[in-house]
Amino acid sequence: MGKSVRLTQNSYREAVSQTVSALAAPEGLTDQDMADLLGNSAASVGNARNKKGDLSAVAMLSIGKAFGPESLNTILSLIGAKAVPATAVCxxxxxxxxxxxxxxxxxxxxxxxxxxxxxxxxxxxxxxxxxxxxxxxxxxxxxxxxxxxxxxx
Incomplete structure (x- = not known):
C-alpha cells in the first residue's frame, strides 16, 4: 500500500480514473460497457476516466460489486486501506x-x-x-x- 497520498479532489479523481481504466482495459470495455455495469451514463464514466468528474458512491460500490472488493484498492489506498471480502479471516x-x-x-x-x-x-x-x-x-x-x-x- 505504501504511503498515503494527500487526500484532495484531484487525488480522488486520479484514483477513480486509474480504477476505471485498469478495469476496463484488460476486458476491452468501453465507457458504455462500464456505464451499463455501474448503472451510470457513458459520459459520467468517460469524465471519471479523464479526471473531469466524479462517480457517485453508488457507482463506486457497483465497481466493487461487479469486479470484487479489491477493485476499490486504488481508491482506498488514499486512506491507507484496502478492501477484502467480508468472508476474509480476521x-x-x-x-x-x-x-x-x-x-x-x-x-x-x-x-x-x-x-x-x-x-x-x-x-x-x-x-x-x-x-x-x-x-x-x-x-x-x-x-x-x-x-x-x-x-x-
Missing part, C-alpha cells in the same frame, strides 16, 4: 489456519507432486476445503506483511 481469529494447512499437506503433496495441477486435482482440493484454507492464510499473511511494511516506512 487476524485475531487465525489459530485454526496452521492446523488446517497441516492437515491438507498430505493431500497437496499427493496431488501436486507430479508438477501438474489438473482439473481433477483442483476438484479434490476444493472438495476437501483446502484451497479456501490456503487462500485465507495467504490473505492474513499479506495483510500482516502490508501492516508491517507501513509501520517500517
Amino acid at each position: 487476524c485475531e481469529n487465525v489459530g485454526h489456519i496452521p492446523l488446517k494447512i497441516a492437515e491438507a499437506l498430505p493431500l497437496l503433496i499427493a496431488l501436486l507432486s507430479d508438477g501438474d495441477c489438473c482439473d481433477s486435482d483442483v476438484l479434490k482440493l476444493e472438495a476437501a476445503g483446502v484451497i479456501d484454507e490456503i487462500i485465507k492464510a495467504a490473505s492474513v499473511l499479506e495483510r500482516r506483511r502490508n501492516e508491517v511494511r507501513l509501520r517500517a516506512v
